[in-house]
Amino acid sequence: xxxxxxxxxxxxxxxxxxxxxxxxxxxxxxxxxxxxxxxxxxxxxxxxxxxxxxxxxxxxxxxxxxxxxxxxxxxxxxxxxxxxxxxxxxxxxxxxxxxxxxxxxxxxxxxxxxxxxxxxxxxxxxxxxxxxxxxxxxxxxxxxxxxxxxxxxxxxxxxxxxxxxxxxxxxxxxxxxxxxxxxxxxxxxxxxxxxxxxxxxxxxxxxxxxxxxxxxxxxxxxxxxxxxxxxxxxxxx
Amino acid sequence: xxxxxxxxxxxxxxxxxxxxxxxxxxxxxxxxxxxxxxxxxxxxxxxxxxxxxxxxxxxxxxxxxxxxxxxxxxxxxxxxxxxxxxxxxxxxxxxxxxxxxxxxxxxxxxxxxxxxxxxxxxxxxxxxxxxxxxxxxxxxxxxxxxxxxxxxxxxxxxxxxxxxxxxxxxxxxxxxxxxxxxxxxxxxxxxxxxxxxxxxxxxxxxxxxxxxxxxxxxxxxxxxxxxxxxxxxxxxxxxxxxxxxxxxxxxx
Numbered sequence: 001x002x003x004x005x006x007x008x009x010x011x012x013x014x015x016x017x018x019x020x021x022x023x024x025x026x027x028x029x030x031x032x033x034x035x036x037x038x039x040x041x042x043x044x045x046x047x048x049x050x051x052x053x054x055x056x057x058x059x060x061x062x063x064x065x066x067x068x069x070x071x072x073x074x075x076x077x078x079x080x081x082x083x084x085x086x087x088x089x090x091x092x093x094x095x096x097x098x099x100x101x102x103x104x105x106x107x108x109x110x111x112x113x114x115x116x117x118x119x120x121x122x123x124x125x126x127x128x129x130x131x132x133x134x135x136x137x138x139x140x141x142x143x144x145x146x147x148x149x150x151x152x153x154x155x156x157x158x159x160x161x162x163x164x165x166x167x168x169x170x171x172x173x174x175x176x177x178x179x180x181x182x183x184x185x186x187x188x189x190x191x192x193x194x195x196x197x198x199x200x201x202x203x204x205x206x207x208x209x210x211x212x213x214x215x216x217x218x219x220x221x222x223x224x225x226x227x228x229x230x231x232x233x234x235x236x237x
Numbered sequence: 238x239x240x241x242x243x244x245x246x247x248x249x250x251x252x253x254x255x256x257x258x259x260x261x262x263x264x265x266x267x268x269x270x271x272x273x274x275x276x277x278x279x280x281x282x283x284x285x286x287x288x289x290x291x292x293x294x295x296x297x298x299x300x301x302x303x304x305x306x307x308x309x310x311x312x313x314x315x316x317x318x319x320x321x322x323x324x325x326x327x328x329x330x331x332x333x334x335x336x337x338x339x340x341x342x343x344x345x346x347x348x349x350x351x352x353x354x355x356x357x358x359x360x361x362x363x364x365x366x367x368x369x370x371x372x373x374x375x376x377x378x379x380x381x382x383x384x385x386x387x388x389x390x391x392x393x394x395x396x397x398x399x400x401x402x403x404x405x406x407x408x409x410x411x412x413x414x415x416x417x418x419x420x421x422x423x424x425x426x427x428x429x430x431x432x433x434x435x436x437x438x439x440x441x442x443x444x445x446x447x448x449x450x451x452x453x454x455x456x457x458x459x460x461x462x463x464x465x466x467x468x469x470x471x472x473x474x475x476x477x478x479x480x481x482x483x484x485x486x487x488x489x
Contacts, residue, residue: 045488045489048328048331048332049331049332049335050328050331050332050488050489051488051489052486052488065332065335066335066336066337068335071332071333071334071335072332072333075332077328077332079325079328080325081324081325081328082324082325083324083325083326083328083329084324084325084326084329085260085320085323085324085326086323086324087260087261087262087323088259088260089259092255092259093329095255095259096252096253096255096256096259097252097329097333099248099251099252099255100248100249100251100252100333100334101248101333102244102248125324140329
């Protein structure tokens, strides 16, 4: 269970998050939706202990990230970008992560196989395509076989086959009782993958519920999203 | 300390060592430093061959390249910490090892483990090449007299590497860290020495010089090797502490 409670983040005079709250539950894929700059990545970064909240809390099973006993086995995270040094090989990158958590080298080979990177694992990451980099990020997130996945724009840069793979994979994870929180701005994609939707705009939550609840009377999630955005900008104006 | 904590230290130290040894830039820097040092040692020995004799001369000439070879270790220290910020690796590091002070301290330890043998080999190679070229002037080299300056040179290079790593961790970007550190060691400090002669011995590089260089009779206000070690160690610890404090408080 991921619990975001009244989270505020200020940078200088700018308020990036204005007291947001939501939950991501086990057995569900929660989609975290919003335009660029809405505060999605900031929320995920605070949740993962990378940034500090000005106030409020972001907890994983009731604990802040830094208090987790074995983070890699609890939460698998893949943020935007490769998250890896470009001069190292994909295999070497996964190996140091595995070493830090006491995982075996055979587990590295297993996750390389799962994400389909075995053939290029010996190549420098600098030579990887965007899609291969996303797969490497997923491999790192899966190393500790965690019950919770936090993914920032996971389908960004993936080819149609990769998108399909990730959709099926995340659905299977959730159906076996795991928690999946993923951020995205690709609504069509999200609609086919998620159970719950949280929409953020200008650092505020503007919708939070099951996919059906958020779509409401609109025909698609995309329409519901744009209706909420124009409502929201009308309110702020 | 509980068993699980000590196991955690071993695992994280292993991971930090793995990060260092799998980064090709680290080995290229060390190899480049080794080759450059040999070339310089041969050049200095050829230049100083006339009239020089005995163990002290071999040491002085063999260690004369230290001023230049320290650049390689400054680069090594900066690469060790700034490489975390290439390709967003820092996010992976902190989601794998979220205990920041602990993680950065372990990185310094891993860096020292890699640096100490390399610094000794590189410093010794300079002295050895001077000895080979000057063996006609000193048939027997006094081991005791050589080991102490070599240990001092190893300590100096290791502390300089750690100091550079701390400044790299503070600045987080390779180029500014290189400009500031190389600018200090090769331009600012040599210039300031003339203006601030009363406190020049408390600069990290000038204090560190006394860790390995045998004192000359014409120098005044010299530090002993232990005093030099103390001053450089204080500088290094101050910067390591400041870097850890900032690392714990800042957004990654």
